[in-house]
Amino acid sequence: VGDLSCAGIVHQNVFYFEGRQQRRIYEDVELHSLILTLILxxxxxxxxxxxxxxxxxxxxxxxxxxxIPFLLSVHLNHGANKAVLPWVFQQVENIGWIGGLRLLKLLCESAMHRWMYTNMRIIGGGQFGTVFQSMVQLSDQSNLQVAIKQIPKQTNIKDRCVFFDVFSEIVCMDSVRFEDHVCHIYDYGVDESGYWIVLKWYNSTLKKWRDSLAGSMNDNLPVLLAVFKQILKAIRILHKKDIVHYDLKCDNIMIELNKPHGAPGASEDAPHSTEHEEPKSSSHDELVPRIALVDFGESRRFGASDELDLRNRGTELVKAPEMLDLDWVGRKDSKAFDRRKRVGTNKSADMWSVGCLFFELFTGRFLFQDYDFASHWACTTGKDGGDVLNEVNERRLGGKGPLVEFLRYLLAPSPERRPNIEAALKKFDAAAAEALRGTGREVASDPCTPRDSLGHRNSGFSTPDSPRSVAQSIGGSSAGAARSGKDSVRPDRPLVCAAAGYEESYFAQVLSNLCVLEVSDEELSGVDGLGSGAWGALKSRLGQHAWSHVIDFRLQGAGQLPFQLDVPHVMRLPWSSTSRGAEEFVYFLPAIFDFLRHAAILRG
Structure with a gap:
């Protein structure tokens, strides 16, 4: 296709339709979709x-x-193949693997609904894409601010496969969706111009926050230690999922300064503010920003624990020694090539970058900022025989022996001798306590852990933002349902239930095919009568719709609902206990969102 368009011999569509007439596969939509599903x-x-x-x-x-991705994209987005798309989505869903849905989302332009993003404004850009600030109107009075990363599509079949990099970035971010200290991804897709990645909007970068920090490193030591502890937790989340970031630096970490979690009305997606009505405590809690790792363009998720990556990734100043040597030792014509040794990088490359990030956060500058490339390479690889941390950089750490020792612990030239993330966390806790000993201070609190009104930390299961309270507040509950005093306390979270007739708001128009039903077991069993309460009001409306997807939050073995008999897609949550705890609910969230995403794509 690319060669024909460049040569201009014949129009693409004329050539394409002539080819279709000679292939009988296009006469049967089901056979056509099966072949495409096999390729996927x-x-x-x-x-x-x-x-x-x-x-x-x-x-x-x-x-x-x-x-192949380029050829598939051209094929699936051609107007003549529009009828086969619902068949392909259906068959991919029957296979039951999320990778197929990710493929289709990034190949089919019709699966991206960009109309909901308005007031787009360019806020940054680079060689591989442009970042926009945008708004999503949720209702007449509520808007959500998001960041949109747009990456141009490949225009010629001989160019670099942009899809390969975008898919890798999506896999990494989608695998850690809903995790703390990692950038939240809302949506992704492709249109005729390029790929879209919709992300949560954050206030600023860690680099800008560090540059604006008043006072010396010793003055802000508890806050800096708390921020770095969050970074280590974020790396632990990535490494548990076999994801290596490869580009850890302050510019790739976003921050937000939220209200305390216990404050009324505090919401993760609400406009950020550092002011609140509660009196400030004497600790440094209000100064500690919540961090989120971003920019997974250089990242990779490994398929096996012993796998090595052969691609040169990341920023030069934070690259591990084995990354700097990768091109040299990997070439067969190089003197350093040894066929008996495995060449490549893994999670240990991130641990070196964590050490460089540690120095950058505490001093405000890169560790190897004053080095040229030759001296940087010789120092990191140990070829110069010197110390990776010179006396000048030791003094920049304020003469803190525990911090210098911890940094040397991370910056081991050999990846085999470098610690993993769990060992680094234990070592950091000891180093932080030693660095603050005798100062009368302690490490500032993690802003992600909620507190009660007295300042004590709680589990989060009974707070207004917990999954359990959200589950109690959704939908139209029956007025006759018997509830305990604990369950009667509900957060003020209005939800539009479009199927029940509330169609005035913009949000209801967008979700016109969605209904959330909350009803008690007594009502379903007929104790209060099927003609009373919310069930009686919704029963007739539910029977008028041809539901295609149902998520059943009840325990295993519960009976079929009247409108659930002929639904082709039903998702039953495999609860392990009758309590249906909040932690287990959070564990189900990625699968629930993937199921809802499939419903939205299938129904257009």
């Missing part, structure tokens, strides 16, 4: 839903491969 299945690894390197690569032409 071959592109993915079966266990983790990653791209199979045998069929996809960043530079397929250099590896003598076909650019």
């Amino acid at each position: 299945s071959l592109l993915m690894t079966p266990k983790h839903g990653l791209l199979d390197s045998r069929y996809c690569d960043q530079y397929p032409i250099m590896r003598f491969q076909r650019n």
Whole structure:
């Protein structure tokens, strides 16, 4: 397709339709969709839903491969193949793997609904994309501010496969959705111009916050230690999912200064503010920003624990020694090449970058900022025989022996001797306590842990923002339902139930095919009568709709609902206990959102 458009021999559509007439596969929509589903299945690894390197690569032409994602994108977005898309989505759903849905979201332009994003304004950009600030109107009075990263599509089949990089970034971010200290991804897709990644909006970067921090490092030591502890927790989350970031620096960490979690009306997506009515405590809690790792463009999720990456990634100043040596030792014509040694990088490369980030956060400058490339390479790889941390940089750490010792612990030249994230966390706790000993201060509190009215930390299960309280507040509950005094306390969270007739707001118009029903077991069993309460009001309306997807939050073994008999897609949550705890609910959230995403795509 790319060669024909460049040569201008014949119009693409004329050539395409002539080819369709000669292939009988296009006469049967089901057969056509089965072949496409087979191709999509071959592109993915079966266990983790990653791209199979045998069929996809960043530079397929250099590896003598076909650019299959480019060909699939052209094929699926052609007007003549519009009828086959619902069949493909249906078959991918039947296979039951999220990787297929990710593929279709990034290949089919019709799956991206960009109309909901308004007032877009460019706030940054680089070589590979542009970042916009945008608004999403949730109702007449409520708006959500988001950040949108747009990456141009590949225009020629011989160019770099942009899809390969975008898919890897989406896999990493989607795998840690809803986790603390990691950027939240709301949506993603593709249109005719490029790829869209919709992210949560954050106030500022950690770099800007550190530059604006008043006082010396010793003055802000408890706050800096608390921020770095959050960073270590974020890396632990990534490494548990076998994700390596490869580009850890202050510019790639966003921050938000929220109200305390116990404050009334505090919400993660509400406009950020540092002012509140509660009196400030004498601790440093109000000064500690909540961090979120962003920019997963250089990241990769590994399919096996012993796998090594052969691509040179990240920023030069934070690259590990094995990354700087990668091109040299990996070439067969190099003197350093040894076929007996495995070449590549893994999670230990992040641990070196964590050490560089530690120095940058505490001093406000890069560790190897004053080095040229040759001296930087010699110092990090140990070729100069010197110390990786010179006396000048030691003095920049304020003469804190525990901090210097911890930094040396991370900056081991050999990846085999470098600690993993769990060992680094234990070492950091000891180093932080030692650094603050005798100062009368302690490490500032983690802003992600909620407190009660007395300042004590709680579990979060009974707070207004917990999944349990949200589950109690959704939908139209029956007025006759018997509830305990604890359950009667509800947060003020109005939810539009469009199927019940509330169609005035913009949010109800968008979700016109969604109904959230909350009803007690007594009502379903007929104790209070099926003609009373919310059930009686909704029963007739529910029967008028042809529901395609139902999520059943009840325990296993519960009876069928009257409108649930002929629903093709039903998701029952596999609760492990009758209490249906909040922690287990949070564990189900990614699967629930993937199920809802499939419903939205299937129904257009």
